[in-house]
Amino acid sequence: MVKMDDRKKKVLAAIIHDYIQTAEPVGSRTISRKYKLGVSPATIRNEMADLEELGLIEQPHTSAGRVPSDLGYRYYVDHLMEPEKLTPSEEELIKRSYEDKSQEIGKLIVRTGQLLSRLTNYTSMVMGPKRGRVAAIKHIQLVSMTPTKAMVIVVLDTGSVHHQLIDVAENITQADLDQVSKILNAKLSGLNMKRIKMTILSEIYLELAKYKSFMDAALELLQDHRGYDTEDKIYLVGVYNILNQPEFHNIEKLKTLLSLLEQEKLLHEILVDKQSEGLTVRIGVENSCDQIKDCTMVTATYQIDDQIIGSIGVLGPTRMEYAKVITIVDHMAKVLNKTLEEMKRWR
Amino acid sequence: MVKMDDRKKKVLAAIIHDYIQTAEPVGSRTISRKYKLGVSPATIRNEMADLEELGLIEQPHTSAGRVPSDLGYRYYVDHLMEPEKLTPSEEELIKRSYEDKSQEIGKLIVRTGQLLSRLTNYTSMVMGPKRGRVAAIKHIQLVSMTPTKAMVIVVLDTGSVHHQLIDVAENITQADLDQVSKILNAKLSGLNMKRIKMTILSEIYLELAKYKSFMDAALELLQDHRGYDTEDKIYLVGVYNILNQPEFHNIEKLKTLLSLLEQEKLLHEILVDKQSEGLTVRIGVENSCDQIKDCTMVTATYQIDDQIIGSIGVLGPTRMEYAKVITIVDHMAKVLNKTLEEMKRWR
DNA sequence: TCTTAGCACTCGATGCGGTAGAGTGCTAAC
DNA sequence: GTTAGCACTCTACCGCATCGAGTGCTAAGA
Numbered sequence: 001m002v003k004m005d006d007r008k009k010k011v012l013a014a015i016i017h018d019y020i021q022t023a024e025p026v027g028s029r030t031i032s033r034k035y036k037l038g039v040s041p042a043t044i045r046n047e048m049a050d051l052e053e054l055g056l057i058e059q060p061h062t063s064a065g066r067v068p069s070d071l072g073y074r075y076y077v078d079h080l081m082e083p084e085k086l087t088p089s090e091e092e093l094i095k096r097s098y099e100d101k102s103q104e105i106g107k108l109i110v111r112t113g114q115l116l117s118r119l120t121n122y123t124s125m126v127m128g129p130k131r132g133r134v135a136a137i138k139h140i141q142l143v144s145m146t147p148t149k150a151m152v153i154v155v156l157d158t159g160s161v162h163h164q165l166i167d168v169a170e171n172i173t174q175a176d177l178d179q180v181s182k183i184l185n186a187k188l189s190g191l192n193m194k195r196i197k198m199t200i201l202s203e204i205y206l207e208l209a210k211y212k213s214f215m216d217a218a219l220e221l222l223q224d225h226r227g228y229d230t231e232d233k234i235y236l237v238g239v240y241n242i243l244n245q246p247e248f249h250n251i252e253k254l255k256t257l258l259s260l261l262e263q264e265k266l267l268h269e270i271l272v273d274k275q276s277e278g279l280t281v282r283i284g285v286e287n288s289c290d291q292i293k294d295c296t297m298v299t300a301t302y303q304i305d306d307q308i309i310g311s312i313g314v315l316g317p318t319r320m321e322y323a324k325v326i327t328i329v330d331h332m333a334k335v336l337n338k339t340l341e342e343m344k345r346w347r
Numbered sequence: 348m349v350k351m352d353d354r355k356k357k358v359l360a361a362i363i364h365d366y367i368q369t370a371e372p373v374g375s376r377t378i379s380r381k382y383k384l385g386v387s388p389a390t391i392r393n394e395m396a397d398l399e400e401l402g403l404i405e406q407p408h409t410s411a412g413r414v415p416s417d418l419g420y421r422y423y424v425d426h427l428m429e430p431e432k433l434t435p436s437e438e439e440l441i442k443r444s445y446e447d448k449s450q451e452i453g454k455l456i457v458r459t460g461q462l463l464s465r466l467t468n469y470t471s472m473v474m475g476p477k478r479g480r481v482a483a484i485k486h487i488q489l490v491s492m493t494p495t496k497a498m499v500i501v502v503l504d505t506g507s508v509h510h511q512l513i514d515v516a517e518n519i520t521q522a523d524l525d526q527v528s529k530i531l532n533a534k535l536s537g538l539n540m541k542r543i544k545m546t547i548l549s550e551i552y553l554e555l556a557k558y559k560s561f562m563d564a565a566l567e568l569l570q571d572h573r574g575y576d577t578e579d580k581i582y583l584v585g586v587y588n589i590l591n592q593p594e595f596h597n598i599e600k601l602k603t604l605l606s607l608l609e610q611e612k613l614l615h616e617i618l619v620d621k622q623s624e625g626l627t628v629r630i631g632v633e634n635s636c637d638q639i640k641d642c643t644m645v646t647a648t649y650q651i652d653d654q655i656i657g658s659i660g661v662l663g664p665t666r667m668e669y670a671k672v673i674t675i676v677d678h679m680a681k682v683l684n685k686t687l688e689e690m691k692r693w694r
Numbered sequence: 695t696c697t698t699a700g701c702a703c704t705c706g707a708t709g710c711g712g713t714a715g716a717g718t719g720c721t722a723a724c
Numbered sequence: 725g726t727t728a729g730c731a732c733t734c735t736a737c738c739g740c741a742t743c744g745a746g747t748g749c750t751a752a753g754a
Contacts, residue, residue: 143486
């Protein structure tokens with residue numbers, strides 16, 4: 001049985017570095033010349049044969065150089081890689097992006113996605129925050145728009161605002177609506193969405209019998225839980241960055257990947273696949289989804305009060321700049337968590 | 348000088364039909380066999396030579412068949428094409444999509460984009476409604492979120508709702524906020540955004556001197572005109588449909604096009620380029636933008652009270668199914684206009 | 695005068711053999 | 725254990741011949 005020794009590690013690291021840069025199979029000669037291990041190509045070749053036996057590298061065909069296997073990348077990430085530091089300008093950019101504090105949580109997440117994509121040059125995927133608890137109603141307001149239309153506005157304590165137009169009878173005035181708003185607020189304000197059960201609703205019905213005609217529509221908005229959740233929403237930024245990866249210059253591969261990215265359900269599975277707190281790197285076949293078998297996903301969770309409420313991630317080819325991407329994702333998750341912590345008070 | 352006669356028209360139409368279907372240059376033999384004009388390939392060849400002289404068709408190289416030129420498509424669209432009727436299932440689909448009446452105008456536009464893309468299998472571009480007039484304030488509401496944060500909500504008479512979190516002093520209560528809301532509503536309700544000038548603002552400042560601390564932030568939201576406009580926002584649907592077009596199996600072309608589609612400003616120019624009321628077809632070089640010189644755009648405007656407030660359109664290769672696409676875009680614009688007319692009352 | 699069969703011609707696509715070059719594995723010497 | 729040397733393998737590339745689709749032209753026929 002072959003064992004990894006120090007030189008093998010160096011050779012593997014060299015192969016991976018070179019391949020990440022060039023996307024071309026790496027030969028023994030290249031390594032000997034570019035990476036000064038102080039040994040001849042022949043020695044490198046022996047080491048390479050061992051590394052291949054270990055399953056860490058592969059040959060596309062005889063007389064081609066070697067290419068890292070998924071397992072090789074895995075070994076690299078786990079044992080060899082030295083995380084790259086952020087450049088001052090990168091740090092600066094991140095800092096500036098989070099400066100504006102009076103943000104809605106959703107916007108924060110979107111901005112994170114944009115940053116991830118911009119810094120890594122890959123595609124970023126971020127998942128909107130899942131409520132650690134169910135959102136509670138802060139305020140309800142009805143506004144008359146035209147004689148027959150009114151706007152229902154619901155403010156949640158998470159800082160999100162929802163609105164919908166409803167039809168109302170011709171003779172309803174803004175005064176009526178104010179009256180209804182008042183009652184709704186008295187009854188519902190502070191309650192979380194799950195606790196708005198039929199009992200309370202029928203109570204309201206009773207009290208507002210004369211407005212029955214439009215209460216149905218108004219309450220429908222309240223009941224529509226899904227409408228309040230950004231939980232399932234996944235934001236993609238920089239999808240077209242994959243066009244810069246030579247491995248996707250093949251239209252068929254491109255189609256497969258892009259059609260995957262259109263399906264939010266699958267994205268969701270990919271993003272939370274085997275998710276545990278902190279940073280996760282899933283390389284090639286480690287992904288459960290077939291369509292990204294030659295991609296790597298670097299994801300991290302973000303949380304509030306130790307409860308995971310969402311994920312951010314970067315999707316790229318297995319030939320990914322691991323040292324850079326991992327640092328960035330990790331750092332962004334930390335910054336995001338810190339920012340969320342500061343915003344926590346009003347959630 | 349060669350003149351178009353009936354048979355030339357038939358030959359041109361045949362070439363275009365065949366090319367739209369196959370994306371391959373069309374030969375004289377194919378036309379004679381498939382399109383039963385009752386003449387031999389040799390005759391067709393003579394006609395083709397004439398059509399080429401007229402600039403309506405081109406030869407990629409000697410010994411290849413003919414391909415329609417932009418001019419050829421133009422002639423086809425102007426003189427030869429018979430608009431294709433919508434199938435019952437298509438009509439049904441469109442009808443169902445617009446059934447839900449109590450819609451916000453923005454959602455209506457997005458839905459239109461989705462339909463366009465789905466029905467045509469090309470990329471759709473729709474532009475959000477430009478206000479015929481400046482939006483007016485319908486209602487302002489301040490809601491206390493935490494001891495130090497409040498939500499400003501502004502409802503416009505166009506049916507859009509805007510909100511933003513602001514910082515407030517620790518000792519401000521919801522009652523205070525209600526008081527401020529009341530005054531703001533009294534002063535500003537019904538005014539359009541342009542008319543909120545310094546005079547009115549300073550009046551408010553005077554009256555609400557004791558809340559001065561946070562009025563700045565609240566009024567900033569009111570002043571931020573751009574925030575209220577969806578005018579410049581362009582929705583793209585079905586971008587990946589272009590992958591199905593053989594003309595874009597070339598990565599470089601694809602990159603050029605996709606990078607164009609990422610630039611909203613350019614999109615805006617493309618969509619309203621030489622825009623006049625009604626349906627417009629811009630074929631290949633007729634587009635002012637270089638990057639879509641081998642694309643065709645079919646656009647239509649939508650209006651309220653004879654004022655153009657936006658555009659919808661489809662982007663595809665010049666080898667486009669004109670008869671189908673033109674019918675669909677035209678029909679969708681009409682349906683959209685009709686729906687907007689019905690919604691008009693509350694705008 | 696218009697149509698068409700026939701034919702020579704053009705040019706891209708395809709396939710094949712040969713070559714160059716990159717890279718390997720193995721062996722034998724250091 | 726390392727390395728120089730060498731035979732071997734396989735891809736990429738080039739040139740060449742061939743095939744076939746499609747043309748333009750010409751001359752005969754309607």
